[in-house]
Amino acid sequence: MKILLINGSPKGKRSNSLKLAYSFIKGLENGCTSNKEELSVDELHIASMNIGACKGCFACWQKTPGRCCINDDMQTVIEKLISADLILWSFPLYYFNVPGMLKNLIDRQLPMSLPFMSSRQDGYGSGSHDARYDMEGKRHVLISTCGFYSADENYDSVLRMFDHFLGRGNYTTIFCGQGELFRVKELSVRTNEYLAAVKCAGTEYAMTGAISKETDAVLHTLLYPRDVFEKMADASWGINKTTGEKEPEDLVFTRQMAALYNKDAYDGKERVLEIHFTDLDHTYQIRLNQTGSQIFTDGSLSPTTRIDTPFSVWSAISRGEIGGAEALGKQMYTVSGDFSLMINWDKFFGNTSAVKNPEKKSPNMIEKKNPSMMTMLIPWIAFWTAVSITPKVGALIALIVVAAIPFIMRNHKFEIWDQLSMIAVAVLSAAANVTGNGDIPTNIGYLVFGLFWLLSCLTKEPLCAAYVKYNYGGESAHQNPLFMKTNYILAAAWGLLYVLTAVWTFLLRGAGFGNLLIIVNNLIPILMGFFTIWFEKWYPAKMARGKR
Incomplete structure (x- = not known):
């Protein structure tokens, strides 16, 4: 041709x-x-x-x-x-x-x-x-x-x-x-x-x-929707619509950024984003509500979120030369106030009508969903619960669950931790069934599970990050120091918890406190879950303020 x-x-x-x-x-x-x-x-x-x-x-x-x-x-x-x-x-x-x-x-x-x-x-x-x-x-x-x-x-x-x-x-x-x-x-x-x-x-x-x-x-x-595009286009001329005077580059940039605000993301909470360009000593405020975005240059509003950044850094982020999360993790800029705006940045400043790549797929091809931590947890939960109640029968139930996992979670991709968990639970369940003793296998299970978490801290990707990274850009989350450090800390905390669980389970059983173990070993992971939810919000916000 x-x-x-x-x-x-x-x-x-x-x-x-x-x-x-x-x-x-x-x-x-x-x-x-x-x-x-x-x-x-x-x-x-x-x-x-x-x-x-x-x-x-x-x-x-x-x-x-x-x-x-x-x-x-x-x-x-x-x-x-x-x-x-x-x-x-x-x-x-x-x-x-x-x-x-x-x-x-x-x-x-x-x-x-x-x-x-x-x-x-x-x-x-x-x-x-x-x-x-x-x-x-x-x-x-x-x-x-x-x-x-x-x-x-x-x-x-x-x-x-x-x-x-x-x-x-x-x-x-x-x-x-x-x-x-x-x-x-x-x-x-x-x-x-x-x-x-x-x-x-x-x-x-x-x-x-x-x-x-x-x-x-x-x-x-x-x-982009018509109103968004026309706001960006008007701002791009760098001329104030009211006075006709030329506006500074950083104000033009801020106007265009404000034009990208997705008012459909409004959740009933009015926000005021204040941006201080430290190298220019210019401060602008963007009010975000159900009607759209408005720019204020007089500092008359009370900010809910404040960003202190060199203009050169923020414009480099917008051009994709450096990731925003990566730059924040390296403390190239700081954030104070309501950190939820930063976590949901793409939601508030994303495009509601972005063009998608019409990738052609075979009609017989089933698109796998992202990995789910439930794939790893279900075998362990079934094992600890069933074997604790009745070792022989419980072990058979755990083995059936392990065998069913590939079918139950067939629409999800599998991580190495999913595969290792199924192997470990199968081996421990077989041991419990053969010996008729569930105490030692369940205790070893706590230790093995804890070691999974701890050993993952020695790799480039902590265990929890392998599952939640897809909410933070997938593989690009590895370039986000805040995300990685938060997950390393949480992985170490969960690993230490289950190693200690193995220790106190061994000691309390030997001291005759078996009934107390049922309460402790179920209550502590629940409390740890609440801690995780709090920590993954608190720690990044603390680091974003420039405090170590």
Whole structure:
């Protein structure tokens, strides 16, 4: 497949639309690889070419048929148009049509037509000219971005023009609003999602000649809701709407950040986020409530959460150059007040209509859920409970539970601790069943369970983190010092608790306090659970205040 990419943006390779075109080509490459089809790409960047305006002299019809009298780069363009199998027209929307330099190229296609009048077979327009060259079978894709919140109803002029010289229905379009966002590094997470969808569209196009309805629906999804986008767009000019004066960069940044507030996340509690940029000594307040966000520069509100940060750090976080949690863990900035806002940052400042990557999955493929700690705990709970009541029968019950776990939790991924727990419980249950004695196996079980927790503290991932990391960004949580340190402490605490449980169980049983053990060994883990819930909130907040 020979592809001709025509970049009609005056910005050349800095074009936002070109980013979409390149993603589409990557998808085409994937599709052609699957089809074992060779692919070549030829790029024309009009901004760096010499293509003058058509003179309307018709010399290409009369004096030099098929060749323009203007000696510039257009003849090369015509040759490439004739030889291409697929032509990608990439351009921004300028005043509701294509940029002037692309319109020049379109006008200069006149030598490709014969001068004699012909009738349109599709009933579109009142007349036409037959093609001078064989253009049958050529495919066209129009890829464009515009500065409005949506592309809908803004491309009617473009569509009518292409309908005339390509034929209605003879081309595919990818039109995206909010195009200026593709140059903003701080929003790359959102825009990369859209680019992934464009790449998927390219793969589908290479394999089937069309874009699926599912992917097309994703491509028509707004990157941001209209009110959010328009607030960000207004703020991006750096001019105060009331006074017309230029605003400092950090205030512009704060306005754009405030525009991202998701008012649907309002939980009945009004919050005031105060940000103090320590390197600039500027302080701004953002009130967050059910109606949206409002910026205050006079410090008139009482903050519920305060962030003290260099502007350079906070802007680097927004660009994805460093993780926010990682920077906080390294104390590159501090937080005081209500820490729940930081924990739920993505909820309050996330995008409610972000584009999702339409990843194709086999219909027979079952997507596994994230690991669950219950996979590890169920065998132990069944073992300690059943064997304590009746060793032989209880051991059989525990073995049945272990055997059933792979079926019960079949929709979840398994961690190494799940597998080790099932092996340990199976061995201990077998021992209890053979000996008819449940005291020693259950006591060893406490010790083994505690050692699991303690030994995990010697690895890169403490046991509890293996299960809860998915609530904190998955593998990226490893880069979060606060998250990791909190989980190391909790893993050590739980490990020490169960090692001590093994010790006091041995001592109390020997002293004849078996009934007391039932109460103690059930009550202490419950209390430890409450401690865990409190600690995982208190400790990160304490560290975020810069206190060690």
